[in-house]
Amino acid sequence: MSFLRVDGLEKKYDDSFVFSHIHFSLEKGEFVTLLGPSGCGKSTLLRCIAGLTQVDDGQLFIDGVNVTDTPARQRGIAMVFQSYALFPNMTVRENIAFGLKMQKVPPSEQSKRVNEAVELVELGGKEQRYPSELSGGQCQRVALARSLVVRPRILLLDEPLSALDARIRKNLREQLRSIQKELGLTTLFVTHDQEEALTLSDRILLMNNGKIIQNGTAEEIYTEPADAFVVRFIGNYNLLSAEQAHQVLGIQSQKQVAIRPESIYVREEGRQYPEHVRHPVRGEVVDYLLLGNVIRYRIKVSNVELLVDLLNRSSERLFPAGANLELLFNTHEIREVDEENSAIG
Amino acid sequence: MQRPNSLGHLSVIIIFMMVMILPLLGTLLYSISTSWSSGLLPDGITLKWYTSLFADHRFLQAMMNSVLVCLGALLLTLVLVVPTAFIVFYYFPFLKPFMNFIILLPFAVPPVVSSVGLLQIYSNDVVTLTGTPWILLGAYFTVALPFSYRAIANNMANLNLQDMLDAAHLLGASTFRAFFTIVLPNLKTGLMVSLFLSFSLLIGEFVFANILVGTRFETVQVYLFNMKTRSGHFSSAVVVSYFLIIVLMTILAGQWGKKQ
Ligand SMILES: Nc1ncnc2c1ncn2[C@@H]1O[C@H](COP(=O)(O)OP(=O)(O)O)[C@@H](O)[C@H]1O
Ligand SMILES: [Mg+2]
Numbered sequence: 001m002s003f004l005r006v007d008g009l010e011k012k013y014d015d016s017f018v019f020s021h022i023h024f025s026l027e028k029g030e031f032v033t034l035l036g037p038s039g040c041g042k043s044t045l046l047r048c049i050a051g052l053t054q055v056d057d058g059q060l061f062i063d064g065v066n067v068t069d070t071p072a073r074q075r076g077i078a079m080v081f082q083s084y085a086l087f088p089n090m091t092v093r094e095n096i097a098f099g100l101k102m103q104k105v106p107p108s109e110q111s112k113r114v115n116e117a118v119e120l121v122e123l124g125g126k127e128q129r130y131p132s133e134l135s136g137g138q139c140q141r142v143a144l145a146r147s148l149v150v151r152p153r154i155l156l157l158d159e160p161l162s163a164l165d166a167r168i169r170k171n172l173r174e175q176l177r178s179i180q181k182e183l184g185l186t187t188l189f190v191t192h193d194q195e196e197a198l199t200l201s202d203r204i205l206l207m208n209n210g211k212i213i214q215n216g217t218a219e220e221i222y223t224e225p226a227d228a229f230v231v232r233f234i235g236n237y238n239l240l241s242a243e244q245a246h247q248v249l250g251i252q253s254q255k256q257v258a259i260r261p262e263s264i265y266v267r268e269e270g271r272q273y274p275e276h277v278r279h280p281v282r283g284e285v286v287d288y289l290l291l292g293n294v295i296r297y298r299i300k301v302s303n304v305e306l307l308v309d310l311l312n313r314s315s316e317r318l319f320p321a322g323a324n325l326e327l328l329f330n331t332h333e334i335r336e337v338d339e340e341n342s343a344i345g
Numbered sequence: 346m347q348r349p350n351s352l353g354h355l356s357v358i359i360i361f362m363m364v365m366i367l368p369l370l371g372t373l374l375y376s377i378s379t380s381w382s383s384g385l386l387p388d389g390i391t392l393k394w395y396t397s398l399f400a401d402h403r404f405l406q407a408m409m410n411s412v413l414v415c416l417g418a419l420l421l422t423l424v425l426v427v428p429t430a431f432i433v434f435y436y437f438p439f440l441k442p443f444m445n446f447i448i449l450l451p452f453a454v455p456p457v458v459s460s461v462g463l464l465q466i467y468s469n470d471v472v473t474l475t476g477t478p479w480i481l482l483g484a485y486f487t488v489a490l491p492f493s494y495r496a497i498a499n500n501m502a503n504l505n506l507q508d509m510l511d512a513a514h515l516l517g518a519s520t521f522r523a524f525f526t527i528v529l530p531n532l533k534t535g536l537m538v539s540l541f542l543s544f545s546l547l548i549g550e551f552v553f554a555n556i557l558v559g560t561r562f563e564t565v566q567v568y569l570f571n572m573k574t575r576s577g578h579f580s581s582a583v584v585v586s587y588f589l590i591i592v593l594m595t596i597l598a599g600q601w602g603k604k605q
Contacts (some may be wrong), residue, residue, distance in 0.1 A: 052511050069349045085508035089530035102517030145513075150516060 002065060003028040003186050004049075004154055009058035011044055018044045026154070029184040031177065035197040036207030037233065042190045045207075046156050049188070050077050063264065073102075078152035082159040084139040086131040092118075092142050093127040093264040099150035106304070117145040120179060137168040155187045163194070173200060194234055198203035198222065206230055208340065216292045223260075223333075229340030231258045238264075238308060240335075249279045249329060257341070261296065261309040262311060263333035266319070267326040276331045285323045299325065303315065369588065376581035394582040404583065407568035408590065413548040414478050414564065418485030419540060422493045425486075427536075428496045431528060435506055440497075448494045453485040456552040460484070463557060476561040484553040489543035494541065500535025504528070542597065548591060 002025035002040050009022040019041040026032050047053040049060060051072030059068045067075050078099075096117050100110045116122055121141040131139055140160055148153060160176075161169040177200055180187050191197055197204050198218040206214040206221060214226040222234060231237045238259040240248065245257035259278050265277060283301040290312065297308045297319065310329065319325060369542055378387030398404055400527035433440050451459075463484060467474040472478040506528070551566040559567065569583050 047511075050511075050515060052514065072511075072514050077515065079512070079515050081508045083508045085505060085512040087509060087513075087527050087531075088504075089527065089533075098513070098518075099516035102522070146512075146516070157510065280433050 003030075003063055004188075005061040006049065007059045007061065010056050011041075011048055015158065017210055019207075020057075022212060023211060024123070024205055024215055026186050026188060028186055030202050031187045031189065031200065032203045032205060033197040033201035034188060034190045034205045034207060035194060035233075036192065038192055041208050041210045042192075042207060043158055044189055046079070046158050046188065050079050051075050051152075052079075053078065057246060069093065075268055076153035076155075078147035078150060078155060080089060080140070080143050080147050080156065082161045082162050084131070084136075084143045086132050086139055086142055086146075086162075090188055091128050091130055092123060092134070095131070095142055096149050097144045098146060101279075102148065113149050117149040121145045122175075135168075136164050136273065137172055140164065140172060144179075147183075147294055148179070153186065154266040155185050157187065157189045159190055159192065162191070163192070169196075187280070198234075206233070208233070213340075225258060225337060226258050227337065227338045227340050228258070231335075231337055232340075236261055238306050240304065248281060248301050248304050248306070249334070251279075251334075253336050255338060257308070258335040258337050259329065260333055261307040262307060263330040264308045265328040266268070266310060267328055273328060277328045278331055279329045281327050283325055283327055285319050285321050285325065287321050288319070300328065354462040360570075369585075372581045373585050376585050377489055378578065379400075380578075394576070394578045395586070397585065398582045400521055400577065402566060403563070404565075404586075407563045407565050408587070410478070410562055411548055411566070413592075414481050414485065414562075415544055416488055419483050419493075419543055421482060421486050422489045422543065423536065423539070426490065426497055426539075427529070427532065430501055430522060432493060434498070434501045435510065444494070448491045451491060456484075456488075456526070456550075457556070459487075460553050462558040475557055476559070478558065478559050478562045481554060481564075484557060485547050485550065488550065488553070489539075489547060492541040492542045492546065496534060496539035497535040500532050501528075501540075504531050537598075540598065543596070545591060548587075552573045582605075 004026040006022055006024050010295055011018045012020075022045060023062065024032075036042050044053060048055045051067070051070060055068065059066055061067065062077075063076065068151070087098065087109060090098065093114060096114050097110050100113060105113070114127075121144055123138065123141055123145065126134065126138065130143065134142065140163075143160070164172065173196060177303050178184075184187040189197075189200065198221075201218060203217055203340075204221050205212050206226070208229050214221055214230055216224070221230065225231045225234060225237070228239060229331050231239050238261065240257045240259070242253045242255060243256070245251055249257070251257070265273070267273075267280065281301050283299040284304065286298040286300050286305065288298065289296045291309075293312050294309050295312045295318070297310065299306050306327070374387060375381060377390055377392060379389035379391045379393075381387040433444050454462075463480060464470075464475055465479055472482075492570045509527055510520065510523050513527055514520070518526065543555075549566060550564075551570065554567050555570065558564075560571065563571070565583070565587050569580060569587075572580060572583065
C-alpha cells in the first residue's frame with residue numbers, strides 16, 4: 001500500500017481553480033518530483049498536503065489514515081521553503097532545536113539529535129551563528145536540518161534550491177538526495193527546473209495548469225511524452241505540426257509529431273542502417289552549437305527547421321553552415337502527441 | 346570613482362553640528378551664568394539656578410508626571426499596535442491600505458482643534474476625564490500611533506511572516522507561541538524606533554497637556570510654560586535638565602536593547 005495517497009484533491013480561490021482531480025501516491029522512501037512551470041499550482045498543492053492551506057475537495061491519506069482534516073502540526077510532515085524561512089532571532093542551533101522544543105523532547109535528547117542533524121548537513125562549527133551570518137546554501141542546510149531533526153514521516157521541499165547559484169545548487173541537490181536515501185525519507189520535491197527533476201527523481205509528476213499531465217520515471221517522461229506540453233516543457237524536442245510531418249517525413253498523421261534530436265541521423269556513405277531508420281530527406285545546415293560531447297545542428301528541411309544532435313567525435317568532420325546533408329529518422333522514436341489540454345476544471 | 350572632497354564634506358558636517366549644538370550650548374551657558382546682558386560672555390558662573398530648580402518640588406513632580414504619562418501612553422500604544430499589525434499582516438493583508446489611511450487620521454486634525462473636541466466630549470456628567478492624566482494617555486496614544494505603527498509595520502514587512510509562521514506551525518508551534526517566540530523578537534528594531542520616536546515626541550508635547558489637563562497634572566512642558574515669568578536663566582536650567590534626562594533615558598534604553 002502506498003504511504004501517501006492523494007485522492008481527488010481540488011482547490012479554488014474565488015471560483016477559479018488552482019488545481020483539480022489530483023490523484024497520485026508516494027511509496028515509502030520514494031523521492032518524487034512535482035515538476036511544472038511557474039504558477040501551475042505546485043506550491044498550493046504542497047501547502048494543501050502539509051495542511052497549511054485548506055482543500056475544497058478530495059482526500060489525503062498518510063500510511064492508510066485519512067488526514068484531510070488533521071491540523072498541520074499533527075500530520076508529521078516537514079517542509080523546506082524556497083525562502084528558507086529560518087527564524088532570524090535564533091542561532092543555527094536554536095533554529096534546528098525549535099521543533100524538538102515544541103515537542104517537549106528532553107534537553108539531553110534534544111542536544112544529541114541536534115548534533116546529529118548538524119553533522120548530517122555538514123554545518124559543524126556554525127552552530128552559534130545567526131542566519132544573517134550564513135550564505136544561502138548554508139541557510140538551506142539549516143532549514144533542512146531543522147526539518148529532519150523532528151523525524152518527519154514525509155518531507156516536502158518547495159523549490160529549495162531555486163534561490164541558490166548554479167554550482168551550490170548542484171552540490172546541494174546531490175547531498176540532499178544522498179541524505180534522503182540514507183534516511184529512507186518519503187520525499188516530494190517541487191521544482192520548475194526539468195533538468196533538476198530528470199536527474200534527481202525516482203519518479204516525476206508533471207503538472208500543468210492545475211492538472212497532473214504525466215506520472216512516470218524520468219526515462220518514461222523523456223521518451224514517452226504524454227502530450228505536446230510535456231514535449232515543449234522537457235525541451236529540445238522537434239515538434240512538428242501534422243502538415244510539417246507530412247512534408248518532412250511523408251507520413252500521414254492527425255496529430256503533432258515529436259522527434260528527439262538524437263534520433264535523427266546524418267547518412268554516412270557505405271554505412272548500413274537498420275530497417276527502422278528510414279525516411280531519407282535532404283537538408284541544409286543553418287548553424288550549430290557545441291555542447292561538449294554533443295554538437296547540436298539546426299538543419300533546414302524544405303521550410304522546417306530541425307534540431308539534430310550528433311556525437312562530437314574528433315575524427316568526424318564538422319558540417320559547416322550551408323552544408324547539404326541527407327538525414328534519416330529512427331521511426332521507433334517518432335511520437336504522435338496530443339495538443340496540451342489547457343482547460344482547468 | 347572620484348576622490349571625495351573631504352574638506353567640503355567636513356564643512357557640511359561642521360555647519361550641521363553647529364546649527365544643532367550651538368543653541369544648546371548657548372542655553373547651557375545661560376543656565377549657569379549669574380547674568381548675561383552686556384558683554385559677549387556671561388558676567389559670572391553659578392549653579393544657583395539649578396539648586397533652586399531641583400529644590401522645587403513642583404519641577405520634580407512635573408518631570409515624574411511627564412515620564413509616567415509618556416511611558417503609559419507608549420505601553421498602551423505597543424500593546425494595541427503590535428498585535429493589530431500582526432493580525433493585519435498575517436491574516437488580513439488586504440486591510441493594509443486601510444490601516445495606512447486610518448493611522449494618518451491624527452495628522453488630519455491639529456492638536457488645538459482635537460483638544461477642544463475632547464474637552465467637549467469628556468467634561469460631561471457621565472464621563473469626566475478632563476483634568477486627569479487618563480485623557481492625556483488617550484490623546485497621546487493618537488499622537489504616537491502613526492509613528493509606532495509605521496515603524497512596526499515596516500519591520501514586519503521585512504520579515505517573511507507567512508513562511509516563518511508556516512515553518513513554525515509545521516514544527517509544532519501554535520500561532521500564539523510563534524508570535525511570542527518568533528514574531529516579537531524579530532520586531533526589536535521596529536519597537537526600538539517606535540519607542541524612541543514616540544517618547545521624544547510625547548515628552549515635548551505641550552498643547553494637549555496644557556488644554557486638557559493644565560496644572561492639575563502638570564507635565565514638564567506645562568511647568569516650563571507656567572514658569573515663563575521667572576528668570577530666563579531659570580528656564581534655561583529647566584530646558585537643560587529636561588534635555589539631560591531624555592539623553593539619560595535614551596542611553597539606558599539603548600543599553601537595555603543591546604542586552605536583549
Ligand atoms: N492565497 C491565494 N489567493 C489567490 N490566489 C492564489 C493564492 N495562492 C496562489 N494563488 C494562485 O494559484 C495559482 C498557483 O500558484 P502557486 O501554487 O504558487 O504556483 P507555483 O508554485 O506552481 O508557481 C496562481 O495563479 C496564483 O495566483
Ligand atoms: Mg511555487
